[in-house]
Amino acid sequence: MTDVLHSFTLADMVRQQARVLPGTTAIVDGDDRYTFADMDRAANRWANWLAARSVGLGDRVAWHGPGDVRTLHLLFAAAKLGAALVPLNVRNTAEETARALETAAPALVLSTTPLDGAIDADAQAPAVRAAPADEPAIDPDDERPVLGVFTGAFSGRPKLALLTHRGIVTQSLVTAAYRLIEPGATRYLASGPMFHVGVHLKLLANYLFGGLSVLAPHPDAAALCRLIERERVTSALLFTPSIDQMIQANADRRHDLSSLRDVPAQPSDPSDGAWYEMTSCLRASGPTGYGQTETYAMVSFEARGPSGTGAFGRPSPVAAVGVARPGGIESAPGEPGEITVRGPQIMAGYLGEPVGIRHRTGDLGVFHPDGTLDFVGPVQEVIKTGMENVYPAEVEIALRRHPAVAEACVIGIPDPQWGSSVRAVVEAGAECTADELIEHTRRHIASYKKPRSVIFVAKLPRNAAGQVDRGAVHQKWGS
Amino acid sequence: MTDVLHSFTLADMVRQQARVLPGTTAIVDGDDRYTFADMDRAANRWANWLAARSVGLGDRVAWHGPGDVRTLHLLFAAAKLGAALVPLNVRNTAEETARALETAAPALVLSTTPLDGAIDADAQAPAVRAAPADEPAIDPDDERPVLGVFTGAFSGRPKLALLTHRGIVTQSLVTAAYRLIEPGATRYLASGPMFHVGVHLKLLANYLFGGLSVLAPHPDAAALCRLIERERVTSALLFTPSIDQMIQANADRRHDLSSLRDVPAQPSDPSDGAWYEMTSCLRASGPTGYGQTETYAMVSFEARGPSGTGAFGRPSPVAAVGVARPGGIESAPGEPGEITVRGPQIMAGYLGEPVGIRHRTGDLGVFHPDGTLDFVGPVQEVIKTGMENVYPAEVEIALRRHPAVAEACVIGIPDPQWGSSVRAVVEAGAECTADELIEHTRRHIASYKKPRSVIFVAKLPRNAAGQVDRGAVHQKWGS
Numbered sequence: 001m002t003d004v005l006h007s008f009t010l011a012d013m014v015r016q017q018a019r020v021l022p023g024t025t026a027i028v029d030g031d032d033r034y035t036f037a038d039m040d041r042a043a044n045r046w047a048n049w050l051a052a053r054s055v056g057l058g059d060r061v062a063w064h065g066p067g068d069v070r071t072l073h074l075l076f077a078a079a080k081l082g083a084a085l086v087p088l089n090v091r092n093t094a095e096e097t098a099r100a101l102e103t104a105a106p107a108l109v110l111s112t113t114p115l116d117g118a119i120d121a122d123a124q125a126p127a128v129r130a131a132p133a134d135e136p137a138i139d140p141d142d143e144r145p146v147l148g149v150f151t152g153a154f155s156g157r158p159k160l161a162l163l164t165h166r167g168i169v170t171q172s173l174v175t176a177a178y179r180l181i182e183p184g185a186t187r188y189l190a191s192g193p194m195f196h197v198g199v200h201l202k203l204l205a206n207y208l209f210g211g212l213s214v215l216a217p218h219p220d221a222a223a224l225c226r227l228i229e230r231e232r233v234t235s236a237l238l239f240t241p242s243i244d245q246m247i248q249a250n251a252d253r254r255h256d257l258s259s260l261r262d263v264p265a266q267p268s269d270p271s272d273g274a275w276y277e278m279t280s281c282l283r284a285s286g287p288t289g290y291g292q293t294e295t296y297a298m299v300s301f302e303a304r305g306p307s308g309t310g311a312f313g314r315p316s317p318v319a320a321v322g323v324a325r326p327g328g329i330e331s332a333p334g335e336p337g338e339i340t341v342r343g344p345q346i347m348a349g350y351l352g353e354p355v356g357i358r359h360r361t362g363d364l365g366v367f368h369p370d371g372t373l374d375f376v377g378p379v380q381e382v383i384k385t386g387m388e389n390v391y392p393a394e395v396e397i398a399l400r401r402h403p404a405v406a407e408a409c410v411i412g413i414p415d416p417q418w419g420s421s422v423r424a425v426v427e428a429g430a431e432c433t434a435d436e437l438i439e440h441t442r443r444h445i446a447s448y449k450k451p452r453s454v455i456f457v458a459k460l461p462r463n464a465a466g467q468v469d470r471g472a473v474h475q476k477w478g479s
Numbered sequence: 480m481t482d483v484l485h486s487f488t489l490a491d492m493v494r495q496q497a498r499v500l501p502g503t504t505a506i507v508d509g510d511d512r513y514t515f516a517d518m519d520r521a522a523n524r525w526a527n528w529l530a531a532r533s534v535g536l537g538d539r540v541a542w543h544g545p546g547d548v549r550t551l552h553l554l555f556a557a558a559k560l561g562a563a564l565v566p567l568n569v570r571n572t573a574e575e576t577a578r579a580l581e582t583a584a585p586a587l588v589l590s591t592t593p594l595d596g597a598i599d600a601d602a603q604a605p606a607v608r609a610a611p612a613d614e615p616a617i618d619p620d621d622e623r624p625v626l627g628v629f630t631g632a633f634s635g636r637p638k639l640a641l642l643t644h645r646g647i648v649t650q651s652l653v654t655a656a657y658r659l660i661e662p663g664a665t666r667y668l669a670s671g672p673m674f675h676v677g678v679h680l681k682l683l684a685n686y687l688f689g690g691l692s693v694l695a696p697h698p699d700a701a702a703l704c705r706l707i708e709r710e711r712v713t714s715a716l717l718f719t720p721s722i723d724q725m726i727q728a729n730a731d732r733r734h735d736l737s738s739l740r741d742v743p744a745q746p747s748d749p750s751d752g753a754w755y756e757m758t759s760c761l762r763a764s765g766p767t768g769y770g771q772t773e774t775y776a777m778v779s780f781e782a783r784g785p786s787g788t789g790a791f792g793r794p795s796p797v798a799a800v801g802v803a804r805p806g807g808i809e810s811a812p813g814e815p816g817e818i819t820v821r822g823p824q825i826m827a828g829y830l831g832e833p834v835g836i837r838h839r840t841g842d843l844g845v846f847h848p849d850g851t852l853d854f855v856g857p858v859q860e861v862i863k864t865g866m867e868n869v870y871p872a873e874v875e876i877a878l879r880r881h882p883a884v885a886e887a888c889v890i891g892i893p894d895p896q897w898g899s900s901v902r903a904v905v906e907a908g909a910e911c912t913a914d915e916l917i918e919h920t921r922r923h924i925a926s927y928k929k930p931r932s933v934i935f936v937a938k939l940p941r942n943a944a945g946q947v948d949r950g951a952v953h954q955k956w957g958s
Contacts, residue, residue, distance in 0.1 A: 002481055005834055006622065006645065008797045008822045016800075020793045020850035021784050139836075142823075143485065166485065166823075169797060173649070176656035177688070183656055183796075184784060208796045209656070210784055305500050305663060305689055314499045317662075317687045318487045318648060321495075343487045344621075344645075355484055357618075371499035 002166070007142035009165040010079035013208050014040050015135065021210050028214045028231055029069040036210075042069075043076035045131040049124070050077055052131070055107050057082035057140065060148055060351075062104055064088040064097065065112035065121055066217035067194030072203075074110070075147060082140030083107070084162060086148035087195040091446045100150060103351065104160050142166040145348045149197055151293040157394070159350040163197070167296045170344040172205035174316055178303050180262075181235065183209040187259070189236035191216040191224060192387060199237055201297040221245035225255040235262035239387055241417060243267050247274050264288075268417055289313050290339070290375045292361055294347045300373045310372030312365075319343040322358065323367045331367065336376050339365040381470065383412030383420045390422055390449045398444040399424055399451075404432035407460055409473045410451065424451035425477050427460050481645070486621035488644040489558035492687050493519050494614065500689050507693045507710055508548040515689075521548075522555035524610040528603070529556055531610070534586050536561035536619065539627055539830075541583055543567040543576065544591035544600055545696035546673035551682075553589070554626060561619030562586070563641060565627035566674040570925050579629060582830065583639050621645040624827045628676055630772040630868075637873075638829040642676070646775045649823040651684035653795055657782050659741075660714065662688040666738070668715035670695040670703060671866060678716055680776040700724035704734040714741035718866055720896060722746050726753050743767075747896055768792050769818070769854045771840055773826045779852045789851030791844075798822040801837065802846045810846065815855050818844040860949065862891030862899045869901055869928045877923040878903055878930075883911035886939055888952045889930065903930035904956050906939050 017026065018040035027034040034042070055061055061078050063071055063085060071087055078085040086104045088097060090113075101109065101117075111118035145162035176183050181202055188206045190213050192199040203213050214231045216224060225246055227233065238246070244267055250257065251274075261280040276283065290312040291298035299321055302313035315321035320342040323331045331337035340358040349355045364376040383390040392410035399408040406429035412420035426437065434454035441450045461472035496505065497519035506513040513521070534540055540557050542550055542564060550566055557564040565583045567576060569592075580588065580596075590597035624641035655662050660681055667685045669692050671678040682692050693710045695703060704725055706712065717725070723746055729736065730753075740759040755762065769791040770777035778800055783793035794800035802816040803809055810816035819837040828834045843855040862869040871889035878887040885908035891899035905916065913933035920929045940951035 002622065002823075005821055005836055005838065006643075006823050006825055008799060012799045012821070013796070016794060019846070022848075022850060024784070143481065164485075170649075170652070173652035173656055173797065177652055177662055183782065210796075303662065305503070315495060317492070317689075318652065320487060320491045342484055342491070344481075344485050346485055357484055359484065367498070369501075371501060 002141045002143050004139045004141055007140075007165070008169055009140055009142045009144075010076060010146055010168065010204070011140065011165075013169070014043050014076045014079065017207065017210065024210060025212050026207060027069055027072060028212065028227075029217075030215075032069065034069060039072070039076065041133045042073045043080060044133045044135055045128050046073045046077035047080040047136045048134065049128045049131040050083070050108065051081060051136060053108055055081055055083055057138065058144070059083040059107035060086050060104055062086045062088055062101060062106040062109040062118075063111075063121075064090060064109065064115055064118060066090070067190075067192075067199070068215055068217040070121065071194045072215075079140075079146050079165065080136045080138065082138055082144055084145040084148050086150075086160065089150065089193070089195045089446065091193075091448065093444065093446060095444055096446060100158065100160075103150075103158065104148060105351070140165070142169065143348065147197075147200065148351065149195060149293050151389075159353070161294045161350055162348045163296050164348050167345040167347065168200070168204055169208065170318060171201065171296045171298075172208045174298075174301075174318060174345075175201060175205040176209055177317075178301055181205050181209060181211060184211055185234070186211040186262075187232055187234045188213040189216060189224070189227060189231075189233040189238075190214065191219045191242070192237045196387065197293050197297050198387070202235065202237070221249035225250050225257060228257050228260055229255045232259040234259055236260060238263050239265045240268050241386065243275060247272070247278070250278055253278060290363075290365070290373060292363065294359060294361065295319070295341055295343075296345050296347070299341050299343070299345065305371065308370035308372035309368040310366065310370075310374040312373045312375050314371050314373065316343070316345075319345060321367075321373065323365050323373075324358075324360075333367055333369040336364050336366045338379055339363045339373075339375070381411070383410075383422055385412070385415070385418045385420050385422060385448065388448050394445060395422060395424065395441060395449055395451065398441040398449075399426065399437060401444065402432065402437060402440045404428050404430040405437070407468065409460055409468045409470060411470070411474055411478055413453075413478055415452075421452040422449065423477065424454045425460065425473050426454055426456050427458070428456055481620045481622050483618045483620055486619075486644070487648055488619055488621045488623075489555060489625055489647065489683070490619065490644075492648070493522050493555045493558065496686065496689065503689060504691050505686060506548055506551060507691065507706075508696075509694075511548065513548060518551070518555065520612045521552045522559060523612045523614055524607050525552045525556035526559040526615045527613065528607045528610040529562070529587065530560060530615060532587055534560055534562055536617065537623070538562040538586035539565050539583055541565045541567055541580060541585040541588040541597075542600075542673075543569060543588065543594055543597060545569070546669075546671075546678070547694055547696040549600065550673045551694075558619075558625050558644065559615045559617065561617055561623055563624040563627050565629075565639065568629065568672070568674045568925070570672075570927065572923065572925060574923060575925060579637065579639075582629075582637065583627060584830070619644070621648065622827065626676075626679065627830070628674060628772050638832070640773050641827045641830055642775050643827050646824040646826065647679070647683055648687065649797060650680065650775045650777075651687045653777075653780075653797060653824075654680060654684040655688055656796075657780055660684050660688060660690060663690055664713070665690040665741075666711055666713045667692040668695060668703070668706060668710075668712040668717075669693065670698045670721070671716045675866065676772050676776050677866070681714065681716070700728035704729050704736060707736050707739055708734045711738040713738055715739060717742050718744045719747050720865065722754060726751070726757070729757055732757060768795075769842075769844070769852060771842065773838060773840065774798070774820055774822075775824050775826070778820050778822070778824065784850065787849035787851035788847040789845065789849075789853040791852045791854050793850050793852065795822070795824075798824060800846075800852065802844050802852075803837075803839075812846055812848040815843050815845045817858055818842045818852075818854070860890070862889075862901055864891070864894070864897045864899050864901060864927065867927050873924060874901060874903065874920060874928055874930065877920040877928075878905065878916060880923065881911070881916060881919045883907050883909040884916070886947065888939055888947045888949060890949070890953055890957055892932075892957055894931075900931040901928065902956065903933045904939065904952050905933055905935050906937070907935055 109118040142165035299319035304314035415421035621644035778798035781792035894900035
């Protein structure tokens, strides 16, 4: 662990921003505006409220509620106590939430909806407002976890990636160096869910550099348009479905969206000029880098050098990226292997599972001789549908719980709106319908993970070892 | 100490740049050009040469020679061994060099001029070229020292500030975030001496981000003009005397200096338009931030927010800056105190002297209510003359060694060309001349530290405790 002298934590960030830019607006949440000084005071009140409930160094606090300003207050409060915040996915089923809580083992759970063992967050508002605003007298070092994010259900069971102060601060600096935020000038619309690092990345970098961020916990297209106009938003985490809806909602150009110039996606019909007329966005190009939750977003950047063979740019200036053969030996240039990373941005580990000398990403990549990187696909598969990652293993486990399912293989098929959609290829041992199976999975896992289509087959293709041959399933039913 | 998984060292930087931008020119040294791959190989050869001479983890290597490419090869070689490079000031007297070596206690000394106990660097060139270019099998963590710089002779004896991998990498990211270098686009002329962090800051940041740097170990005005033109230099560490000489040398506009746009100083006559016509520099404004060797350059930035009361900007996003009363308690806003800093950029310590929970800078500052910072002056005095820091205590000690000097007080007086110049106010116990005293100090300390003027007084003003009253000396003879 780093000593405190050489640490710079999110607690330091929150405290120092309050001192350095006390009257500057940091966060807009609906009609509420918070200066950096307000945020610091609120974080202290929450920290003292949590400390009075015995939350302390090394603990986790779970948040089961909307991605409003309380998520940030709690994150900063946890930071000040040397604890970590775990924002839960509110789209989870009760069963998934129970499993997530079992995995996260939090010292305290706050929820805005009824949840076993949780404290009612709304009911506590007066108590938190009445808590002292003094700075807690704890100085955690910066290699501690401060944010826990569920990820990588390769095994069919989500793991909790514990991200550190140092990782978040380092990636924030890189984010500013590559102008993904403009120090002090970005006005960021954080419209995505707070249990994704994608939202935290720019939100926290923007906070560190003194910019304004706008939270939109319950976004609809008209509300997003109003917020962008009112707050002169320059950067927003929007995806194709939202963009399409905003084009519709603003068809009469009633909202001035001309301040918006940085959005990672494009309309479903890229040739439609409306989006580029109503905003200052330039037509989005290909992928701009490679990253994952465990590395707190990107560890390669297109902007890192002249374009070359690989579509995912070159490794970040502060990530030692490698590509390795199964035994751990470096692959030759041009030869695919598992992407591995060392660097300050790497998570402390999954809860209960420290990382080795290098982080193995679980993703296949190629390092080309010109120094560029390609992301080939997961070593084990993940289906990216909209903003969500669906892990086939997890859906397969749910399917196998149905008495009629003998074996199942879940794959992603191309989908014009969502990127991919979930398809189940099923060996049935008894009669059942696609709708029955979809409804069955829906009861066990989040709705967005359920198969959109089910194909019944007499026998799934298998390899010599008797395991389902996923490649063959892809080839036959993958489009 | 950070674990290796979460480290990113200068060794990682050198290795990864060779992989990511193998054919890109990294360093130009006179007529020699080195790609990132060349630099990595040369660093490995030096590392293996050093390792064969038993240099290893935790050692120091002293370099007594010009600031040419070998300084970087040795720095990177030291990085790869977990050792630190100590570049010595070649303007030192033999006595000062001996004292510096006594302080630094290096495992090995390389020199290009005859020096007791040193290895002749020039004579070793063939042996180094013949050393293996394999990567040394050492992975140091990034909180180790990698660069030792002499500083802060408050006590009259220089101390060795040990700067870490993590500190240098973090400050490099901040340097890019605030566009002191432009990632991958800056072409930097490193014309200053390599025993100053001022030169290393942009040189190493530019290396990390893939830019080109030009070394000019023996600069004269005409040579600088030629280099700027030939290499299309965009940024240079030039000070007023060099700028004045370059204006002269390029009076006939024979050199196209239009690529140059970023220089920290201005001509001695700021109203002279010639410099701004021959370059693309904008007229330099006031100070852009506060920093020191111990913090590896700047920990406050003008660009950090809107301008306010203080002239030194606001604390860096990753430095927890405070201002404290003598007892260590935080000063009130607006109240002067000693500037203290916590953060990853802080040195590991002076050799043999670890830092406490906060680094005390030895500088007086004020934190204004609007979050801006002012640098008031040293807690103990330093005279900034050109690029050099002269510590009065050191000059006073030298003066007192002269038999005719009863007491001496050394102060800085304003100097149009050098910022300040050194003045000695002397109580003589016997007859002597100013020239005699200047020549005497010249024999004991570097020439730039010698008094430019000597004033003889019957009695120096003293305080109640009988100590020389420096304030009164300043008031009476300080201009």
